[in-house]
Amino acid sequence: MPVLFLYRLLLSLALPVLLIRLGLRVLRGAEPAAALTERLGGGAPSAPGAIWLHAASNGELVSAQPLIAALFAARPGLRLLVSTNTVTARAMALGWGDDRIAVRAAPLDSRWALSRFLARHRPAALIVVENELWPNRLLGCAARGLPVFAIGARMSARSARRWRRTGLGPRLMRAITALSAQDPASEAEFRALGLPARATLPVVNLKTAVRLPEPDVSLGWPRETTLLAASTHAGEEEIVLDAFARARAASPALRLILAPRHPRRGPEVARLIAARGLAFATRSTGEPAAAPVLLADTMGEMANWYAAAGICFIGGTLVEKGGHTPFEPAAADCALLHGPSVFNHAEAFAALDAAQGAIRVHDAESLAAGFTISPATQADLARAARRALAALAAEGAPARLAQALLARIDAQKRR
Secondary structure (H helix, E strand, O other), rough: OOOOHHHHHHHHHHHHHHHHHHHHHHHOOOOOOHHHHHHHHOOOOOOOEEEEEEOOOOOHHHHHHHHHHHHHHHOOOOOOEEEEEHHHHHHHHHHOOOEEEEEEEEOOOOOOHHHHHHHOOOOOOEEOOOOOOOHHHHHHHHOOOEEEHHHHHHHHHHHHHHHHOOOOOOHHHHHEEEEEOOOHHHHHHHHHOOOOHHHOOOOOOHHHOOOOOOOOOOOOHHHHEEEEEEEEEOOOOOHHHHHHHHHHHHOOOOOOHHHOOOOOOHHHHHHHHEEEEEEEEHHHHHEEEEEEEEOOOOOOOOHHHHHHHEEEOOOOOOOOOOOOOOOHHHOOOOOEOOOOOHHHHHHHHHHHHHOOOOOOOOOOHHHHHHHHOHHHHHHHHHHOOOHHHOOOOOOOOOHHHHHHHHHHHHHHHHH
């Protein structure tokens, strides 16, 4: 049975369950009703001819901002249609208050929802940020003659093996008009999957140009004794909490912000904290941050936690998840700690380690040692990290990428 047919069949079978779950989110107040309508391809139509830019969540949306600014600078009359998977990213984009940008929740990857969305908005092109390579979306846009671009695209060897097993890789690569990879290794994997050489754009890591928003929350904790475990996964929180307990025995002033990657895991993480006898406050319930641990079980607030912490452990690195971005905590002048699993940002972590801009940890004992470094060492690490990651940035890259995308869109229109 062809993989694409099977994907579409399973998606159709799962759709009723998915709609029930989304409906329950609306009833619980976790999602506005308008977002559910938009996920089904409905909602108010936007101006036709806009460029549709899709970013999954807050991090991807923040990384796309330099490109968005460059697109508007290159073509002042341009209009964008921005879609996101999460309601927090949708709210962030709406909060920009830019009347050149229409904002919608992204349509589900069903052909029915996508067709409604495209008929309603009639975009001129699709730009997807990082890893949002959904089969129906890419193939559906390409079938309608829309240029399809992927920017900041990332592909680890592990992910590439999964793509090869599905057999979908070559077909999706042919649907992409042009792709700008995040790093040379990712570009090589995309080429191996079937991306034509003519479809490659210069390698640009948009995260190197990221500008964090100003924090809008202050915990009132001293930064040099505040620790952050950012975007942690199952299997990591236990290590983080054990390390914190060890570190706090030596340095009682330490405080911990524990921010799981998926806030829905909040109750599970709360049980882990309670099992260790640690007092904690839960951010989602609005409890005051008086306890030594803050469970940051909300979406869209990571910039606040980066600003609050002198030391940041980067989640997804002590379990086989490949690690999350080091660029944002480095931009906030955090001292960085990470585990060995870094394949998602291998080039960046290699640069950090070579420049002594991060401390590599392996277990609770080494993490506890990292949690107790002095303020002077924190400052040294933060400076080294910023220098190392700045060296990966290409001056003017967002502007050049914007020009390349617009040139391809113009060429498609002339055909």
